[in-house]
Amino acid sequence: MKRRTFLAGLGATGVSAAVFSPAIVRAAADTPLKFGVLSDMTGLFADNGGQGSVAAAQLAIEECGGKVLGKAIELIQADHLNKPDVGGNIARQWYDQEGVDVILDVPVSSVCIAVQTFAKDRNKMFITSAGGSADLSGKFCSPNFIQWTYNTYALANVAGKAMLQRGGDTWFFVVADYAFGQALERDVTEVAVKGGGKALGRAPHPINTADFSSQLLTAKSSGAKVIAIANAGSDTQNAIKQAEEFGLMGGDQKMIALLIDVNDIRSVGLKSAQGLLVTSGFYWNMDDRTRAFSKRYAAKMGKPPSMMQAGVYSSTLNYIKSVEAANTKDPAAVVKDLQGRTFDDAFLRNGKLRPDNLMVHDMYLAEVKKPSEVTDSYDVFRILATVKGEDAFSPLSASACPMVMSKK
Incomplete structure (x- = not known):
């Protein structure tokens, strides 16, 4: 054929x-x-x-x-x-x-x-x-x-909640200024506020941004305990690489990339990304x-x-x-x-x-490994916990879906 x-x-x-x-x-x-x-x-x-x-x-x-x-x-x-x-x-x-x-x-x-x-x-x-x-x-x-x-709620409710439980009760968002980033910021803020935390500010950026210096310096000066990167793809990669240049990785302020995957970690490098908390619905070596x-x-x-x-x-x-x-x-x-x-x-x-x-299903809280822990260059996550779908995603009773609301 x-x-x-x-x-x-x-x-x-x-x-x-x-x-x-x-x-x-x-x-x-x-x-x-x-x-x-x-x-x-x-x-x-x-x-x-x-x-x-x-x-x-x-x-x-x-x-x-x-x-x-x-x-x-x-x-x-x-x-x-x-x-x-x-x-x-x-x-x-x-x-x-x-x-x-x-x-x-x-x-x-x-x-x-x-x-x-x-x-x-x-x-x-x-x-x-x-x-x-x-x-x-x-x-x-x-x-x-x-x-x-x-979805963004699950991302917020797994790694975001874990960061809050580790003492990260003040947040600053470096956020992609489009539908995904805005929803992610909203959902993480909701989780933080429910857990006794608060958002101190935000620095938006357009899609496909190369220079994050302004956003990261604003985040650093905010004094927030957590700097949340609410974007995806090469925007996330660029933000983390530049965060290390500004001394934000491994310092008193903690970084969290709210959507990051194996390919992103390989681009950023384990030296920069080690210790980041991650939410994922799948890990290849699980x-x-x-x-x-x-x-x-x-x-x-x-x-x-x-x-x-x-x-x-x-x-x-x-x-x-x-x-x-x-x-x-x-x-x-x-x-x-x-x-x-x-x-x-x-x-x-x-x-x-x-x-x-x-689709509601099990999600996973993971952490990026240290370089010394990695023998396979793609095996970059350590699974810390399994979060059942009903705990990771928002309850159906809270859904804003018209198909559901019409039946209430």
Whole structure:
């Protein structure tokens, strides 16, 4: 069988789409189900998504034999450039013209909101692994959208709460000035205030910032016990590298990067990142199942998966299983099947899809190892505690999701 490439026809965006696996081909007589990985392929979030997310989806499809309901699965990809208008236009074209049945991954919460609008209007599925704002499954929730991997509340409620318990009762935020960063700051502030702490201030920055000197000097002068980095990707990497230059790592003021993964730690370096508290929904070297999956993934990508890439694998795999079980790709039937199951796979432990379409599952409090403790350059986390999903995520009773509130 030959490798086949399909153009996504994305007009001015100039983005192409490709089928990755030669084992996944268009069935001669049947229209295939089409899955689209919409991600940041080249920008600041590409390390934890991008081509790695495409590979993760491919692994899930291959695991299911490349078919569902007797039809081949076609996998395409596109780069949304971290722009809501670009992401929305791609989603519209994929749903309306390309026949895409489900969109996967999608970092950047504002892009998720744009895609979510089209998924609802076109009655198509959208499952995000990388979109983090708790508002996505809150006030912006919709019947066809699932937040699979994590959200800002869980990030706040695990590592943020742990920092508070260690005496960090005054906080200053270096915060990305867009939907994800704002939601993360809000949720961490709520956790801090409930625990007797308070926020002393904030220094916002735009996406893709190279120089954090102004924000970090303001944070240092605040006197806050905790300086919280509320951003992601290369923004997090740059902020931590520069924090060390300003003497903020390992000093009296404690740093916390609220969303950070293995690839970020490798970029920053263990010398700078050692001792950081981390919230994660997945760690590649946690147990035999995570290691087995990560070995398969590394055979494609040359390194272990991030939390978000593992989430793409899990969401793709379980979407296929529910389409098969429901005997239809109709979103309402698929979501109903997903909500009726308990999940336990290489990524999800004790997973349950709630009525607000938030996947609640075990999360982990971890700490970045010291350089002297590392023998594998990717084995950078030490798991300190498992936090059950019902304790990590906000209670359903507090959900702002209209689908839930209408039933109260």
